[in-house]
Amino acid sequence: MAEPQWLNEDELRAWYAFVAAGALMNRRLDQQLKEDVGITHLQYEILVRLDAAKDRELRMSELAGALLNSKSGLTYQITQLEKAGLVARRSCASDVRAVYAGLTDAGRSMLERAAPGHVALVRELLIDVLTPGQLATVADGLGEVTRRMQESEAPR
Incomplete structure (x- = not known):
């Protein structure tokens, strides 16, 4: 076995x-959304x-992929949002396996x-902290990381 680099x-x-x-960003965004409107950051992203x-x-499968979440984890969140009246599920007439969230x-x-x-908190915690050059570098770098991980996870 090769020695780790x-x-x-x-680095x-x-x-x-x-x-x-x-970790800090997710915690602060979760806290703000729970205090302001009673939903989590993930639930907010689902609504968006x-x-x-x-x-x-x-x-549902497309939504799970877009959120980079498991189907079971998304099902739980959709159930919570459905109980709150924020989302409704429906079956697909042409494909019995397909379920849609609306x-x-x-x-x-x-x-x-x-x-x-x-948006005000995202701006305060990230956008306004970085220079335009730093923001572009973060977006480019993390965009590439995301692209490579999604590519490596894609079914072959």
Whole structure:
């Protein structure tokens, strides 16, 4: 077995910064959304994806892929949102295995209430902290990381 290529000081600094920033960002966004409107960050992202979709609905498997979440984890979240009246599920007439999640009017209203505070916090914690050059570098670098991981996970 080959000896691992340990991280050097700069690589370790980047890794620790990434892990810490991601954990702190998710915690703060979750906290803000729960306090403001009573939903989690993941639930907010589900509502955002549904709102942006054609007819404000997506097949559950497509939604799970877009959110980089497991189907079972998404099912739990959709159940919670459905209980709150924010999302509705429906079966597909042409494919009995397909289930769609759709944004309700109450879900759209929730999103309209949640978005201003959420965007303000994203701006405060990330966007306004970085220079335009740093922001472009972060977007390019993490975009490439995401692309490679998604490519390696794609069914062959």
